[in-house]
Amino acid sequence: MLKKVLLGSLGAVLVLTAGILLGHFGIQRGSTTPDWVMDHLSHDRSLVPMCLSRELTKVPHMATSPGDEKTVQYMLKRWQDPDTGLDQAWREEYKVYLSFPDPNTPNKVTVVSPSDAVLYTAREKEKAYSSDQEDPEVVQPYAAYAPAGHPKVGLYPPTHRQADQEDPGVVQPYAAYAPAGHPKAINAAPYGVIGVLVYTDPWDINDGKMSDNNETYPYSWYMPPSGVERGSFNTHYGDMLTPYLAAKDDTYRIPEKNITGIPPIPTQPIGFEDAYALICELGGEPAPSEWQGAFNCTYNFGGPGFKPTSNFNNSDVKLDIYNREELKNSANVMGVIRGSVEPDRYVIYGNHRDSWVHGAIDPSSGTSVMLEVTRVLGRMVKQGKWRPRRSIIFGSWGAEEFGLIGSTEYTEVNNLNQSNVIYKIPVYIICSNATLRASGSPSAQSVILKASKQVKTPGSDSTSVYDNWIRYFNRTSPAYGVIPNVGFLTGAGSDYAAFIHFLGITSMDISYTYDRTKTRARIYPAYHTAYDTFDYASKFIDPGFTSHQTVARTAGNVLMRLADSLLLPFNCSDYAETLEGYLNKAMENTVLEYPVPAPISEPLQNAVRNFRSAATRLDHALSILRPLKVRRINDQLMLLDRAFLDPGAFPDRYGFRHVIWASSKAGQATFPGLADAYTRARSTGLDSDWKEAHRQLSILIQAIQGAAHTLGDAI
Amino acid sequence: MLKKVLLGSLGAVLVLTAGILLGHFGIQRGSTTPDWVMDHLSHDRSLVPMCLSRELTKVPHMATSPGDEKTVQYMLKRWQDPDTGLDQAWREEYKVYLSFPDPNTPNKVTVVSPSDAVLYTAREKEKAYSSDQEDPEVVQPYAAYAPAGHPKVGLYPPTHRQADQEDPGVVQPYAAYAPAGHPKAINAAPYGVIGVLVYTDPWDINDGKMSDNNETYPYSWYMPPSGVERGSFNTHYGDMLTPYLAAKDDTYRIPEKNITGIPPIPTQPIGFEDAYALICELGGEPAPSEWQGAFNCTYNFGGPGFKPTSNFNNSDVKLDIYNREELKNSANVMGVIRGSVEPDRYVIYGNHRDSWVHGAIDPSSGTSVMLEVTRVLGRMVKQGKWRPRRSIIFGSWGAEEFGLIGSTEYTEVNNLNQSNVIYKIPVYIICSNATLRASGSPSAQSVILKASKQVKTPGSDSTSVYDNWIRYFNRTSPAYGVIPNVGFLTGAGSDYAAFIHFLGITSMDISYTYDRTKTRARIYPAYHTAYDTFDYASKFIDPGFTSHQTVARTAGNVLMRLADSLLLPFNCSDYAETLEGYLNKAMENTVLEYPVPAPISEPLQNAVRNFRSAATRLDHALSILRPLKVRRINDQLMLLDRAFLDPGAFPDRYGFRHVIWASSKAGQATFPGLADAYTRARSTGLDSDWKEAHRQLSILIQAIQGAAHTLGDAI
Known part of the structure; x- marks a missing residue:
């Protein structure tokens, strides 16, 4: 497929660097030299392909599903393994407020007129490509179907060129498009909008490709017309009923009517085939040029209603909400390697476990990388050959897709949101996805760059990740000149949010991505759709899983620098x-x-x-x-x-x-x-x-x- | 006068204890054994009497007054002395919002009818006993004169038995009296009260003594009939225009109209001679028994108005507010002894410097004790004979009486209200007054008690502070049986507030007090009046200043345990x-x-x-x-x-x-x-x-x- 460039991680030549640090600064007591790490993380014995194919992507595992529970059990078994496990591993249970589809009974109905076929078409087509029969229709609270046409139902054309700048907090960027400054989802209601349909325009995700027959998956990595990109529209994070408190059984819960931060109106993602049918029928004035997308028609404002010539002309709308809210248990799986010298300083390595549907890449690529890292480190600990200077905490967070719930509850459970434990956590690493980018606090840039010089780019014995990275994605620094571009963790796109924004813990997000000069896609096109499957990942994202191995080496390198170096590697x-x-x-x-x-x-x-x-x-x-x-x-x-x-x-x-x-x-x-x-x-x-x-x-x-x-x- | 019991501090036999700790736990590098401390703090060379009489109480030194500035200069000179000073000393300036009397022009006038002679009588009489001519009429924002009589002007009889439990936050307890549950000051306005007069009943402060001729000062320690106890009615703390921000020149200030936490109605303290004249004339139903005080009349509810037989019958009220608000510079004087082993761990020893009038006891007794402690420690540091394990920061806070302003701004100036510097401060000690009590976080109880066993009570060579304390003021602990009573730092009575309540820094308040079995007075009777002078203090509070010396020894002992012990002495x-x-x-x-x-x-x-x-x-x-x-x-x-x-x-x-x-x-x-x-x-x-x-x-x-x-x- 597309040429890939490593944007985040790095290798395992920790040995030399650690040696220099130690030789210069003193004796590192109680910590052995981990010269085995790169070797082991390089081996073909890597768990990654096995994890991905056999265990982690066989079934959908949205939060609290049987697939999620199965993964919990699998991880616990790995982390409690007497030969390759960690010092301790356990599950932490929270009771959180989630939303699930209720396929039979719409619980809220507003009939305006009968015209309700569009959504089910979309869903059924999408299912045809899914490898599993479980219901992938996990939708957000209040998400619902609302075809456009009524002047007060918003169907927002894309604004590809500006969407990047909206940074709507926890809302997955691009899950919904609306011109900057134009109300969308939660902001739409005050403008009289009573429902929102969101879709992903082929201009943004498919380089304009739209054909179901040969241009999109399964013929390429592009999203098929029926692909529906889901995403949370919650502007807060953490469990919605227990703000700033850990969601234990006995915890006080606010009344549901007091929930804030979610759209007060129905919001439903649809595929671009449905959006196409609707947008090209919209009447009114032409929208500005930056609203125009890949459909071969002019995107009009749509108000009032459809074109007079459209079959939809004078159509009204029926809104059916097929979801229900429930308190459900969701688990974090936690594991620990105890530090030898400073056990009260924690390096946290986290990744979420739940997905929107199957989630082969998001999140299971990250889960398999974490399992591979823990397997290699765990074995050395069990054999008594190594123990890091500081403690390492591994966290497999639940219910991330609903609003970063697992990681946020973790930060709350022992009053981590207060001052007491905060100071113990030097850094939080997230590795949510093997095909993303590297971001972090500026002080963490140097450790990522150093590590990237010590790992080879996939399929090469000579080119380092650093060399490849600087070629495809660089910036000019006043101090260093041209260097690989490490982004910042602005907004709250994933589980780092509670750590960096609420606790102020130096954080980074490490992942792999593709050559951005060859595509406009803001992310891999199957992101958050039912097409993010093992088949898709193994054919189009990372054939042979070499990038996964590179990320494991890189994350391992960074992790060990953080946990083992005498001096924290921050600049x-x-x-x-x-x-x-x-x-x-x-x-x-x-x-x-x-x-x-x-x-x-x-x-x-x-x-x-x-x-x-x-x-x-x-x-x-x-x-x-x-x-x-x-x-x-x-x-x-x-x-x-x-x-x-x-x-x-x-x-x-x-x-x-x-x-x-x-x-x-x-x-x-x-x-x-x-x-x-x-x-x-x-x-x-x-x-x-x-x-x-x-x-x-x-x-x-x-x-x-x-x-x-x-x-x-x-x- | 009354028999005194040491309630807080303790001595200087740190040597033995430190030796035990060190011998047990390891070598304390870079810190010498301070076996000279008790000796020096015991010597007659003590600065205390000199400080008190010569420097600190000659003039009134309310915040920003010439007297306050003179004390700043004096402290800086002491702390920068090449032979007995600290490692560093400097002043930190803040621009804060204060209220000052405007003796000529009332800036707000509400004339109801002319009847405005009472306040000025009270003030003139009080002045007659003052040792200085400066205007002692520093009043709180919006404080004003409002004689009772109008049914909607509250004149609240005392509630001595319940006042202890009201704990009105920053409001100096007892500055104003009102039955529990009854609105007072800031709470009175919603009930239609348009002004409040507060006074201190002789039942509460004078054991019922009222006579100007032979029962009260200058014949005894009791408050004269004209004594006016001031106090802040601000329920917030820190500078009112810069909440949560340090009040630098360029800092954003909220509009004055947005100030919250101060009474919206005029509030004026008066002496009990004036209160007597008013209360005994009040009509209406008799107030409950717990409202009755020392006046030889029945305290009536007063509504509506005075007794029909009273000369005041049908009187109305004129309210004149003789104060103005101003942005003024106020200084904290800071001094440091750098730690030898853990210079990044700070023990803070603080005391405020401003007073309501002369403030011989509150706060100058604490200032002189702090100066004595720094003199002794500073000399050893300058001679190269000693340096504590941790750093010690001394703070002389400005503008405490207006609402704990200096200490609060200090906690804000370098984002101390965030997590970064918080963790560096193990403890905050306040020693605001040589005749008060000991309070602290429970974990700090043990260090106070240990120290108290090592200091002799004033005037005795055999009885320890601990022995005396347990005799006069004790409690039964499940773990220890009968032990001296160390209180808790609930509420926000003094400069510990920002440290314990906002930053969660383990804090304590150490001071001396009297035999509570012999008096009902909740504090020394001249507290916050113009009678708190050197004459009063030297004759009735601490003749010979032996209690001051004991407090210096005790505070020094506690301070050195905190700064020097290998392990923090918390339980x-x-x-x-x-x-x-x-x-x-x-x-x-x-x-x-x-x-x-x-x-x-x-x-x-x-x-x-x-x-x-x-x-x-x-x-x-x-x-x-x-x-x-x-x-x-x-x-x-x-x-x-x-x-x-x-x-x-x-x-x-x-x-x-x-x-x-x-x-x-x-x-x-x-x-x-x-x-x-x-x-x-x-x-x-x-x-x-x-x-x-x-x-x-x-x-x-x-x-x-x-x-x-x-x-x-x-x-």
């Missing part, structure tokens, strides 16, 4: 570079042109300068490190991201406290709260909005100064 | 005992009889049991401690109080996050949020109130489980 100057970039962008945008009070860009520049100085001083301290200072400096490195938390920064945005990485409407690489507040103030001109902009500026300055303080010398 | 089993007491009280109160869902007391009992087990295991771990575990266990001890923080627990209560120590209307030793919610639910019977009770229960369980987790083994 604060890289964080300073990012803040300077944000500052420059803010200045360009004249974000700082406040009407009142006058000279307030100065304190922000001072704060960033102060941060840079502190980072430089800390870098220098690292170079002349005395052994006794190690834990202290590790604390500084570990706490850096936490210094950017402010619980009061975004009072209306559930769970967002990180003032650098919160998602932003501005969609630019600059300070999100400041940019949004400024944009709003400039647009309204209201004094109260300028005041909020000033408040955001004060919060930002205080956070950056605090971060600089964190990096500074003790007293 | 988690004592925390477990407190939680068990709270649980028992909650069960007695049938706090747990929820209508729905049924069996939810079980999880709370489990949580407390779990905490106890973890505490016991940690105690055991301490007894077999290996040196490498020291820092890890210290982290657990340090973070224990932080585990009880929940930012969502009390959304309507500014700055309160600690679910065990938050103030409570229930006024009982039990879980505050649960008790208040239950009381309310039982009273209203509303389903929504029962739901809130359940929510509080879930928060509590999660916090206690999280605390148990903090004490548990690493992984």
Whole structure:
């Protein structure tokens, strides 16, 4: 298929690097040198193909399904294996609020007129390609079918060029399309919209390919016309009935009517074949050029209704909601390798386990990589040959697709959302998907890049992941020149959300992707559809599973650097570079042109300068490190991201406290709260909005100064 | 005067204890044994009398006054002294919102009828005893004069027996009296009250003594009839215009109209001579017996108006507000002794510097004790003879009387309200007043008691502070039997508030007090009046300043145990005992009889049991401690109080996050949020109130489980 480029992980030549660190900084007590890791993670004995084909993708395993439970059992068995398991493994049960299809009885019906055949066509066609008979129609709360035509039912044409910038928080980006600034899903209701149909336009996902006969799966990796991309429309994360509390049996639950963050109106994803039939019949004025997609017709605004010449003209709508909400148990599977020297410092490696349907890539590619990493590390631990300096916690999260529930409940269960345990977790790694990208806190960039130099790209004995990566996806850094592009974890696209945004734990997301110069597809086309199967993955995504092995090596390398190195492999100057970039962008945008009070860009520049100085001083301290200072400096490195938390920064945005990485409407690489507040103030001109902009500026300055303080010398 | 009993501090025999700890646990690198401390703190060379008489109480030093600035300069000079100063000392400036008297122009006038002579009589008489001519009339924002008589102006008779239980947050307890449950100050407005006069009844403060001629100061320690006890009525803390942000020049400030937490109506303290004239003239039904005070008349409800036979009958009211609000600079004076082994762990020793008028006791007794402690420690540091294991930060806070402003801004300035620096502060000690009591987190009880055994009570060569204390003020502990009574830091009475309630830093408040069996006075009678002068303090509070010296020795002992001991001297089993007491009280109160869902007391009992087990295991771990575990266990001890923080627990209560120590209307030793919610639910019977009770229960369980987790083994 398409040429692939490794964007995230890296190898296993931890040995040499660790040796250098140790030789320079002191004796690493209680930790053996893991020179076996690369070898084992390279071997053909890799579990990955077996996991993927035999265990993890045979059945659909949406949250709480029999397939999910089967995977739980399988992982527990692996992690409790006396020869290759971990020190401990257990399941943690939560009772969470989910939504399931009720195929027989629509529980809410609003009949406007009878015209209700479209959805079932779509679903039936999609099923024809599925490898399993279980019902893949897990839909979000309140998701429902609502054909367009009624002027107040929104059928939103795509806005491929701007959708990237909307960053709607937990909502899976692109699950729904709507022009930037135009209300969609949860925002549509106040505009009088009573239902939303969402679809994925072939322009965005299929490079315009639409044919069922030879252009799409099973003939290529492109999404078939009947493919339905699901996604959560929940703007909060975690269990909806127990905000900020772990969803135990006895936990207080808010009344269902008090749930916020989900659309108050029915929302239903459909395939593009149905969207095509509807959009090309829409009447009204032509939509702007950036709304136009791959269909061979002009996308019109659609209001009021269909074209006078359309068969649908004067059609009305019947809305049937075929889902019901239920409290269900969902499990996290947890495993631990205990640290030898600093067992109270935890490196968390997580991945979700539930999928929308079969989820061969999302999430089972990540699950199989995690199982492979634990198999190799676990065996060395069981044989007494190795034990990391710090503890490693492995988490297989449940119910991610419903709104990052498993990982969020985990952060809440022992008051992890308070200060007590937070400090123990230096980093959170997510590896949700073997074909994505690498993102992380800027301080984590260097460890990813270092590791990527030590792993070979799939199918090559000479080209490193780093070399391949820099060729296909790079950026220019003031400090390093051209380097591979490591993204940022803005928004809340996956399980890292509770860790980075709420807890301020330095996080990264490692995965593999394809050559983006050859396709406009924002992700592999079967993403979140019923076509994400073992067949699809093994034929079109990763034949031979060599990329999976590369990701396992890379994730293993990063993980062991984090868990084993005497000094945490974080680089604060890289964080300073990012803040300077944000500052420059803010200045360009004249974000700082406040009407009142006058000279307030100065304190922000001072704060960033102060941060840079502190980072430089800390870098220098690292170079002349005395052994006794190690834990202290590790604390500084570990706490850096936490210094950017402010619980009061975004009072209306559930769970967002990180003032650098919160998602932003501005969609630019600059300070999100400041940019949004400024944009709003400039647009309204209201004094109260300028005041909020000033408040955001004060919060930002205080956070950056605090971060600089964190990096500074003790007293 | 009255026999005094030491309630808080303790001595300086740190040597022996430190030796035991060190011998048992390992070598304490870089820290010398401070066997000189008790000697020096015992010497007659003590600065205390000199500080008090010569420097600190010559002039009034309310916040930002010339007297305050003079004290700043004096402290900086001391702390920067090349022979006896600290490693560093500096001033930190904040621009804060304060209220000052405007003697010439009333800025708000509501004339109802002319009858405005009372206040000025009171003030003039009070001034006659003052040793200085500066204007002592610093009043709170919106405080004003409002004689009673109008049915809607509240003149609240005292409720001495219940006032103790009201715990009105930052409001200085007893500054205003009102029956429990009856609206006062900030709560009065919704009931139609348009102004409040508050006074201190002789029953509460003077053991009933009222005579100006021979019963009160200058003939005894009792408050003269003209004495006016001031106090803040602000229910929030910190600068009012910059909530949760440090009040720097460029910081965003909320509009003044958005200030919350202060009474919307005029509130004026008056002396009891004026209250007497008014109360005994009030008509209406007799008030309940617990409202009656020391005046030789029946306290009537007063509504409507005065007795028909009174000269005041049919009088109306003129309200003149003689104050103005201003942004003013206020300074914290900071000093540091750098730690030798763990410089990134901070013990904070703080005391406020501003007073209502002269403040010989509150706060200058604490300031002089702090100066004495720093003189002795600073000299040893300058001579190169000693350096503590951890860093010590000394803070002289400004503008405490206006609402704990200096200490709160300090916690905000470098994002201390976030997670980054929090963890570095094991403990905060406040020593605001040499004649108060000892309170603290339960885990800090043991270090106070240990120290108290090593210091002699004033004027004795054989009786320890501990022996004296247990005789006059004790309690029965299930674990220890009868022991001296160490209180809890519930509410927000002084500068510990931002540390314990917002940051969850284990805190204590150490001070001296008198024999409570001999007086009903809840505090020394000149408290917060213009009579709190050097003359008063040296004649009636601490002749010869021997108690001051004892406090210096005690605070020094505690401080050095915290800063120098290898293992933090905190005892988690004592925390477990407190939680068990709270649980028992909650069960007695049938706090747990929820209508729905049924069996939810079980999880709370489990949580407390779990905490106890973890505490016991940690105690055991301490007894077999290996040196490498020291820092890890210290982290657990340090973070224990932080585990009880929940930012969502009390959304309507500014700055309160600690679910065990938050103030409570229930006024009982039990879980505050649960008790208040239950009381309310039982009273209203509303389903929504029962739901809130359940929510509080879930928060509590999660916090206690999280605390148990903090004490548990690493992984």
